[in-house]
Amino acid sequence: MQNFKSRLIISAIILSQFFLIFFGRLFYLQILKGEEFEKFSAENSIRLLKVPAPRGKILDRNGKEIVVNRPSFNLVVFPREIKDVEAISHKLSEILGKPQFELEITLKKLIKQNFYTPTPIAKDITRDELAIVEINRDVLKGVDIEVNYVRSYPHGNSGSLILGYLGLASEDEIKEDPSIEADQQTGKFGIERNLEKNLVGEKGQKYIVVDALGRKVETPFFKDRLHDKDSSPGNDVQLTIDIDLQDTAESLLEDKSGAIVAMDINTGEILALASRPSFDLRDFSSSITREKWLEITNDEDFPFLNRATQGTYPPGSVFKIVTAYAALNEKAIDYNTKFYCPGHYKIGKRKFHCWKRAGHGWVDFKRSLVKSCDVYYYQVAEKLGIDKLSKYIKVFGFGSKTGFDLFEKEGVAPSREWKLRNFKKPWYKGETAITSIGQGYLNVTPIQVNVMTAAVANNGIILKPTLIKGPVEESDDSDKIRQVVLERSIVKKINDALWAVVNERGGTGGRAKSKLLDISGKTGTAQVVALGSEKGSDKFKDHAWFTSFAPSEYPEIAVTVLVENGGKGGSVAAPIAKEIIEKYHQIKNPSDDI
Amino acid sequence: MLRIFDLKNKNFDFLLLSAVLTLASLGILMVYSTSSIFSLENYGDSTHFLKLHSIYLAVAVLALIFFMHLDYKFLRKLTYPSYFFGLVLLILVLIPGIGKEVGGAQRWITFSHFTFQPSEICKYIMVIYLAHSLTKKRERIESFWVGFFSHIFVAGLYIFLIFIEPDFGTSTVLLTLVFLMLFIGNVRLRYLLILGGISVVFAIGAVLTRGYRMDRIVSFLDPWKDPLGSGYQAVQSFVAFGMGGLYGSGLGGSSQKLFFLPQAHTDFIFSIIGEEFGFIGICVVIMLFLIVLFRSIRISLRAPDSFSCYLVFGFIILITLQAGINMGVAVGLLPTKGITLPFISYGGSSLVSTFAAMGIILGISRYADK
Numbered sequence: 001m002q003n004f005k006s007r008l009i010i011s012a013i014i015l016s017q018f019f020l021i022f023f024g025r026l027f028y029l030q031i032l033k034g035e036e037f038e039k040f041s042a043e044n045s046i047r048l049l050k051v052p053a054p055r056g057k058i059l060d061r062n063g064k065e066i067v068v069n070r071p072s073f074n075l076v077v078f079p080r081e082i083k084d085v086e087a088i089s090h091k092l093s094e095i096l097g098k099p100q101f102e103l104e105i106t107l108k109k110l111i112k113q114n115f116y117t118p119t120p121i122a123k124d125i126t127r128d129e130l131a132i133v134e135i136n137r138d139v140l141k142g143v144d145i146e147v148n149y150v151r152s153y154p155h156g157n158s159g160s161l162i163l164g165y166l167g168l169a170s171e172d173e174i175k176e177d178p179s180i181e182a183d184q185q186t187g188k189f190g191i192e193r194n195l196e197k198n199l200v201g202e203k204g205q206k207y208i209v210v211d212a213l214g215r216k217v218e219t220p221f222f223k224d225r226l227h228d229k230d231s232s233p234g235n236d237v238q239l240t241i242d243i244d245l246q247d248t249a250e251s252l253l254e255d256k257s258g259a260i261v262a263m264d265i266n267t268g269e270i271l272a273l274a275s276r277p278s279f280d281l282r283d284f285s286s287s288i289t290r291e292k293w294l295e296i297t298n299d300e301d302f303p304f305l306n307r308a309t310q311g312t313y314p315p316g317s318v319f320k321i322v323t324a325y326a327a328l329n330e331k332a333i334d335y336n337t338k339f340y341c342p343g344h345y346k347i348g349k350r351k352f353h354c355w356k357r358a359g360h361g362w363v364d365f366k367r368s369l370v371k372s373c374d375v376y377y378y379q380v381a382e383k384l385g386i387d388k389l390s391k392y393i394k395v396f397g398f399g400s401k402t403g404f405d406l407f408e409k410e411g412v413a414p415s416r417e418w419k420l421r422n423f424k425k426p427w428y429k430g431e432t433a434i435t436s437i438g439q440g441y442l443n444v445t446p447i448q449v450n451v452m453t454a455a456v457a458n459n460g461i462i463l464k465p466t467l468i469k470g471p472v473e474e475s476d477d478s479d480k481i482r483q484v485v486l487e488r489s490i491v492k493k494i495n496d497a498l499w500a501v502v503n504e505r506g507g508t509g510g511r512a513k514s515k516l517l518d519i520s521g522k523t524g525t526a527q528v529v530a531l532g533s534e535k536g537s538d539k540f541k542d543h544a545w546f547t548s549f550a551p552s553e554y555p556e557i558a559v560t561v562l563v564e565n566g567g568k569g570g571s572v573a574a575p576i577a578k579e580i581i582e583k584y585h586q587i588k589n590p591s592d593d594i
Numbered sequence: 595m596l597r598i599f600d601l602k603n604k605n606f607d608f609l610l611l612s613a614v615l616t617l618a619s620l621g622i623l624m625v626y627s628t629s630s631i632f633s634l635e636n637y638g639d640s641t642h643f644l645k646l647h648s649i650y651l652a653v654a655v656l657a658l659i660f661f662m663h664l665d666y667k668f669l670r671k672l673t674y675p676s677y678f679f680g681l682v683l684l685i686l687v688l689i690p691g692i693g694k695e696v697g698g699a700q701r702w703i704t705f706s707h708f709t710f711q712p713s714e715i716c717k718y719i720m721v722i723y724l725a726h727s728l729t730k731k732r733e734r735i736e737s738f739w740v741g742f743f744s745h746i747f748v749a750g751l752y753i754f755l756i757f758i759e760p761d762f763g764t765s766t767v768l769l770t771l772v773f774l775m776l777f778i779g780n781v782r783l784r785y786l787l788i789l790g791g792i793s794v795v796f797a798i799g800a801v802l803t804r805g806y807r808m809d810r811i812v813s814f815l816d817p818w819k820d821p822l823g824s825g826y827q828a829v830q831s832f833v834a835f836g837m838g839g840l841y842g843s844g845l846g847g848s849s850q851k852l853f854f855l856p857q858a859h860t861d862f863i864f865s866i867i868g869e870e871f872g873f874i875g876i877c878v879v880i881m882l883f884l885i886v887l888f889r890s891i892r893i894s895l896r897a898p899d900s901f902s903c904y905l906v907f908g909f910i911i912l913i914t915l916q917a918g919i920n921m922g923v924a925v926g927l928l929p930t931k932g933i934t935l936p937f938i939s940y941g942g943s944s945l946v947s948t949f950a951a952m953g954i955i956l957g958i959s960r961y962a963d964k
Binding site for chain 2 (some may be wrong): 003004005006007009012015016018019021022023025026027029030031033034035036037038046116207225227
């Protein structure tokens with residue numbers, strides 16, 4: 001029995017010890033630290049602020065800034081702290097110029113549905129608005145200013161179709177990656193979208209305690225206990241673009257519809273890639289209005305279409321480079337083969353015209369390119385046949401994607417099987433003739449033509465164009481080369497002819513002749529198929545092409561220009577290419593005078 | 595001869611009864627103070643919970659008077675019937691349709707307008723069973739099978755059924771009760787240490803396999819990690835105590851009660867007492883609980899026989915454990931657990947069963963050595 005009593009007393013003493021501990025704990029909470037804890041009282045509030053992380057910058061190949069961030073100020077509501085909805089919405093309506101009742105409805109909705117979540121009610125407010133908010137802190141209890149970052153574009157609209165823009169994260173994106181928040185901006189287009197994971201920074205968080213007037217209360221005791229987290233900025237992306245060259249390209253297309261591609265012929269790095277019409281990046285920098293969005297998406301000129309990679313066009317005479325190579329390589333002709341051009345040629349019962357109705361007379365291989373004689377190629381095509389020709393169409397990369405970093409189209413590389421598959425009809429001989437001069441079913445993108453041109457300039461290597469210099473995934477150089485296909489001696493002969501197109505008297509590309517350096521190139525004037533009555537309207541004017549490389553002897557850059565419905569390639573596209581190449585030369589040799 | 599009531603002996607422990615009634619009166623004030631705004635907003639009547647609590651308290655006082663005059667020896671006769679009654683309730687509550695599921699746990703039985711938690715009653719039934727059995731097996735208490743295993747098996751059945759509701763808190767309370775009762779019942783220490791070891795392993799397992807339990811532990815260890823989320827109640831509780839300071843803000847002066855809704859009048863009533871009556875007031879409350887504990891232990895030590903001794907000890911352990919856990923949570927020394935503060939918190943079944951238990955203790959006090 002004694003044992004039992006002692007056990008009972010031990011139990012009671014142990015239990016009562018807990019209450020002694022509570023005395024101690026309460027002394028600490030109420031007497032020692034009472035004042036500190038009071039700072040979190042009903043009058044004061046803890047706020048969890050997000051510390052925004054700036055997105056990575058987008059730089060050009062020389063490290064010049066193309067897309068950067070600027071601070072923007074958002075008005076944020078802390079619904080939990082709102083007491084007087086009417087007074088606050090009255091003041092806000094004065095500041096923001098919105099109707100008071102609208103603000104009242106918004107605030108009431110926030111208090112009901114988002115009680116604990118700080119929510120922005122006005123984004124990117126002006127400095128003036130900011131100042132008025134600061135003055136009226138006493139009325140605007142529960143409203144605060146949040147600093148955020150928005151995109152800013154030192155080079156204006158240059159490269160808008162490559163760079164892309166930001167928009168509010170979609171539901172699908174949030175579902176896929178729960179770390180994305182509902183009011184977060186994500187890349188919606190171009191580089192901003194494709195390199196989102198790289199560009200996006202990691203948000204931080206910070207707790208602050210504010211008093212009834214929204215003033216920060218210092219809480220040294222809690223500084224270490226509240227877990228603040230710094231934000232970390234996103235990584236920069238470096239493009240292969242030379243922004244100065246890009247600016248030039250954009251301004252040359254200013255009032256036109258078309259595309260320019262400039263590429264380093266040794267590495268496949270895109271130096272400039274312009275497409276017009278395009279959209280204004282600044283419309284997207286904070287948040288786009290609904291009206292603006294509708295205006296852009298309903299624009300009949302398709303400003304979102306990157307004509308350099310997604311626009312497909314008949315190549316016209318620039319395609320004669322492919323036919324010429326095919327014929328020489330298949331030995332259908334040699335360098336000395338001559339054909340007579342009376343201005344037309346008959347295949348079967350049909351008569352096919354040369355662009356020069358008067359005819360070119362006797363034409364050899366070199367003159368066929370210099371004068372761009374169609375009749376010469378009708379006869380080459382007849383000897384070559386469609387099966388061999390279509391093989392070379394594919395060899396030069398037409399009908400398939402170039403492997404470029406942004407969205408692109410494949411175009412159409414016609415062949416006997418292709419026609420049977422798509423039209424259930426056999427191939428006609430006349431179709432070989434029009435294919436040989438870049439018309440008919442052929443459909444190509446400017447970047448494909450540029451890759452073809454680079455291959456002619458670099459002795460036969462079909463490159464994979466790239467736009468991103470860094471960060472680069474580990475890969476060896478062979479990745480950039482899709483295939484090595486062309487016969488050097490033949491390429492050399494074509495090169496001689498392309499030099500003559502620009503530099504010999506009477507060449508179709510004479511307007512690309514430069515005093516600074518030798519340029520080689522090929523013109524193209526692609527017919528747009530039009531039905532009788534529509535003929536003559538601007539919409540059905542020919543597309544002007546010019547594809548070129550320079551310097552002719554030791555080429556470095558390939559430039560392709562397309563002007564939609566521009567007319568003759570020699571007179572419209574060639575001068576543009578010349579200016580791009582001269583700009584390139586100037587950038588490389590700043591001391592040279594024109 | 596079987597006697598149910600003993601109305602003659604009125605020599606009960608007056609100090610104990612006074613302490614209990616003082617706490618219950620404070621409870622009425624605090625339930626009104628903490629629930630009036632919530633009542634007004636949700637029921638259009640600021641006295642909604644006050645009225646209900648007063649009714650429960652009236653029933654509880656009747657229960658106290660009833661059990662105070664009951665002859666405790668009669669309770670011993672009810673040991674096995676009540677054990678099986680409790681077992682049936684614990685099984686019924688697990689059957690969908692009979693048991694009501696609230697927030698993922700099936701703990702309630704609805705009986706016309708009346709909802710109650712079987713585990714609330716079963717805790718007290720467990721005390722009666724252990725008091726009876728420890729007395730009966732006193733001679734062979736040191737044997738493993740008779741003194742230790744048989745009790746663990748019978749009590750374990752209850753604990754297991756409550757654990758799978760799931761109600762981790764109540765099963766922990768019950769396990770601690772069994773441990774302490776076997777301890778004073780002279781069960782060999784080494785068996786109890788084994789039981790303690792197994793329980794700790796089991797508890798760790800239970801925490802690790804359920805994410806929400808782990809979250810509670812983490813936010814308990816560091817409420818500042820997420821002061822607006824999982825650590826919210828703990829932080830707000832600290833603020834309430836801090837606001838109270840030494841003297842408190844006065845009855846009804848709490849501004850923190852708004853932050854605990856809807857638990858200000860149940861789980862966090864202790865924090866609001868701290869805010870409204872300050873450190874001095876809270877000390878008085880703790881002192882009252884200590885008086886209840888010590889007077890009851892005194893009764894237990896002077897009890898006329900083993901059964902009544904164990905019975906008083908078991909009841910007071912239950913009540914003290916609940917008070918301790920509730921306070922421990924409020925001052926941030928224990929992880930959040932939905933356990934009310936005996937005598938004070940709003941809640942019918944806990945108030946009535948606590949008062950019934952106090953009635954039995956007071957009844958036994960009549961026979962104690964003076």
